[in-house]
Amino acid sequence: MRPWLYDLLRCPSCKTRTPLSIAAESEHDGEVVTGLLTCPDCLTKYPIRHGIPRFVAPDQDYCGNFGFQWQKWKDIQIDRLSGHHLSETRFFADTGWDKGWLKGKIVLDGGCGAGRFADVALSHGARVVAMDLSDAIDACRLNTEIHGERAGLVQGSLLDLPFRDGVFDAVYCMGVIQHTPDPKAVMTALPAHVKAGGRVMYNFYEEGLWRRLQVFKYGLRLITPNLPISITLGLSKFLVGAFYWLTRSLAKIPKIRILNHIIPIAAVHDPALTPEQQYAWTVLDTFDWYGARFEKRQHHQQVRALLEGLGLEDVSSAPGIARGIKPGESQ
Ligand SMILES: C[S@@+](CC[C@H](N)C(=O)[O-])C[C@H]1O[C@@H](n2cnc3c(N)ncnc32)[C@H](O)[C@@H]1O
Numbered sequence: 001m002r003p004w005l006y007d008l009l010r011c012p013s014c015k016t017r018t019p020l021s022i023a024a025e026s027e028h029d030g031e032v033v034t035g036l037l038t039c040p041d042c043l044t045k046y047p048i049r050h051g052i053p054r055f056v057a058p059d060q061d062y063c064g065n066f067g068f069q070w071q072k073w074k075d076i077q078i079d080r081l082s083g084h085h086l087s088e089t090r091f092f093a094d095t096g097w098d099k100g101w102l103k104g105k106i107v108l109d110g111g112c113g114a115g116r117f118a119d120v121a122l123s124h125g126a127r128v129v130a131m132d133l134s135d136a137i138d139a140c141r142l143n144t145e146i147h148g149e150r151a152g153l154v155q156g157s158l159l160d161l162p163f164r165d166g167v168f169d170a171v172y173c174m175g176v177i178q179h180t181p182d183p184k185a186v187m188t189a190l191p192a193h194v195k196a197g198g199r200v201m202y203n204f205y206e207e208g209l210w211r212r213l214q215v216f217k218y219g220l221r222l223i224t225p226n227l228p229i230s231i232t233l234g235l236s237k238f239l240v241g242a243f244y245w246l247t248r249s250l251a252k253i254p255k256i257r258i259l260n261h262i263i264p265i266a267a268v269h270d271p272a273l274t275p276e277q278q279y280a281w282t283v284l285d286t287f288d289w290y291g292a293r294f295e296k297r298q299h300h301q302q303v304r305a306l307l308e309g310l311g312l313e314d315v316s317s318a319p320g321i322a323r324g325i326k327p328g329e330s331q
């Protein structure tokens with residue numbers, strides 16, 4: 001953990017303004033690799049392992065599926081490591097930010113997974129705090145260490161943020177909110193940590209017609225989040241093996257392509273990927289569907305109203321996405 005990251009932290013238990021005290025056990029290249037953070041007010045202790053402050057007790061991590069998922073498929077969605085630009089394209093389309101704007105900014109990636117979007121923001125010159133609840137944070141560390149001291153990693157919860165108020169130029173949270181037990185609490189809490197003039201962007205699963213068509217997916221999801229990970233993985237591979245080629249054929253026929261929404265796999269047919277990559281992304285995304293403990297879809301109009309209610313400005317929303325700006329002059 002680097003000094004600049006330490007300066008952003010606060011105790012997530014009592015939220016005191018008093019800085020955490022730090023006891024380093026081992027250091028490398030100006031970074032605390034192993035050590036202990038202690039809150040001087042409530043005395044809660046938080047370990048630092050592999051350079052990552054850990055604010056999550058094992059019983060708070062309801063995302064074992066994601067920890068497994070992002071360690072197993074660590075590379076394939078990282079543009080730089082798998083020869084495509086899909087993460088970058090999606091990042092700038094969804095945030096609406098200019099590529100040049102990121103340089104020198106301090107940005108929070110809330111629920112970073114293996115770091116596909118953190119890697120994009122880092123590649124464009126931002127200083128990124130990538131945070132995740134699960135062991136996915138260790139996959140993200142390996143994927144982002146090439147960016148050196150600008151990559152800051154934190155294992156923590158969006159429902160109990162370990163950051164001081166008003167420290168980030170921007171926060172983005174991509175594909176995460178619906179997988180928390182309380183999406184509204186997450187969306188409400190994050191803007192407090194953004195500076196005046198700072199930007200907030202959420203993308204999420206939209207509630208609507210498509211969900212109602214996915215009867216087999218949601219039938220299976222009545223049991224799959226409670227199954228052992230190995231069974232969910234086996235089931236996902238089996239379903240993809242059974243249905244992938246059918247979805248590929250249907251995708252080519254415009255009039256009946258809609259039937260793909262009934263088939264219980266998350267089929268990927270993006271021509272920017274090789275056929276092998278398309279198949280692997282399909283297994284990954286299908287496992288993601290069935291393994292997630294929570295899937296709480298949102299109406300973008302309601303998310304927009306929530307952001308407006310928090311006093312954000314220039315709020316905009318479209319299906320699956322919402323953005324806003326914290327009032328005040330950006331420095
Ligand atoms: C579908 S993955 C998306 C990861 C990444 N944003 C991406 O788009 O590739 C959802 C991530 O949210 C994380 N997550 C879920 N609840 C969280 C919470 N309360 N705090 C932080 N991360 C959380 C999971 O561990 C998982 O890595």
Ligand SMILES: [Zn+2]
Pocket residue numbers: 011012013014015016039040041042043044
């Ligand atoms: Zn405390």
